[in-house]
Amino acid sequence: MTDATLDITISSLGHLGDGIAEGPDGPLFVTGGLPGDHLRVSRQGNRATILEILTPSAHRRAANSDQNHHCGGCSLQHMDEATYLAFKHDQVVRALADRGIEVPVDPILPTRPGSRRRAVLTALRAGHKVLLGYHEKGSHRLVDLVECPVLDPAILAAVPGLKKLAEPLIPRKGELRLTVLATAAGLDVAINDPVTGYEKKLIALSRLAADLDLARLAIKGEVVIEIRPPALGFGRIAVVPPPGGFTQASAAAEEDLARLTLEALGPSKKAADLFAGIGTFTFRMAPLMSVHAVEADAAALAALDKASRVPSGLKKLTFERRDLFRRPLMAAELNAFDAVAFDPPRAGAQAQAEQLALSRVKRIAAISCNPATLARDLRILLDGGYKLIRVTPVDQFLYSPHVEVVAALER
Secondary structure, rough: OOOEEEEEOOOOOOOOOOOEEOOOEEEEEEEOOOOEEEEEEEEOOOEEEEEEEEOOOOOOOOOOOOOOOOEEEOOOOOOHHHHHHHHHHHHHHHHHHEEEEEOOOOOOOOOOOOOOOOOEEEEEEEEEEEEEEEEEEOOOOOOOOOOOOOOOOOHHHOOOHHHHHHHHHOOOOOOOOEEEEEOOOOOEEEEEEOOOOHHHHHHHHHHHHOOOOOOEEOOOOOOEEEEEOOOEEEEEEEEOOOOOOOOOOOOOHHHHHHHHHHHHHHHOOEEEHHHOOOOOHHHHHHHOOOOEEEEEOOOHHHOOOOOOOOOOOOOOEEEOOOOOOOOOOOOHHHHOOOOOEEEOOOOOOOHHHHHHHHOOOOOOEEEEEOOEEEEEEHHHHOOOOOOEEEHHHHHOOOOOOOOOOEEEEEE
């Protein structure tokens, strides 16, 4: 063995799911390691790569994709189900504990394989071939998508056609980004970073999109062809998202998030939906209470506005374009509502939480894809006089270390 080759035993897991072992110079982080694994590894600084599994952990299982060790997305397939769910649950518990919040956390709500309806894929040329897939973890190397245990089968089946669509658009020295969303109407494909002069190819691309039976094709935010509106159902409302716009990754997980949000808001009459996006929660709240939706992204708000114009028996619905990071709703404004839901990006909603803590809002539903920033925001609300009623993790991002959480608070 060389100096860079070591035999180690994994003792614990890090917050990203890496195995942790004691190395000669301190902790070693090993992608794919599990507590109880005895491994031969190649060390690079404080990280190590598995060369050989000498004795496997009792918690190890065979990955259900041969691409597991290469693709940067599914980094936790090697865990058995109990270990996997416990790891994600513990992520939430530890994030709360770091902020001094000691409360029971519900069991995590699982998701099933093949349920990821949205994928951001990369295409590039490799000689005469087109590769389409995900980058390796921590690498610029692209793993060609052949199989995927998490993606909606409709996306996976479309890969050969998507390669044909991408081929004339890939820059000579660069990559092409495709956002693919599976809807009931078919696939919605949005392409960014196309080759210069792509406009000359739009007629041919429209024909190819029709041949592939896509619902919609957009390039650089502009719709090239829409054969059928790629609508998503939010309660009784159908919303067509902007090309490449944010949507929840899994329809089933979205239903769980929405149900938990409505339970947290309870029998409220007037609510605000902050960081509302295209109305994922707004339109599920609106049959039960009047809603004021606030969102910074103009395209998302336009989609929400258009969907709201269809008669559907909703309560009063208003909306506002506003950057809640720079200009949060102030306590005096919030006092007009008896309930608030907020679902910010990963950075959380610190400024907005500070104003909520000063308000008289009775009920809050806090939705987050980052337990650490959620815990920070909850600490602010608790210090402002709120009580944490319930915390529920939702496994929206299957086989990744990420976890969604809904927290219910009452004043």
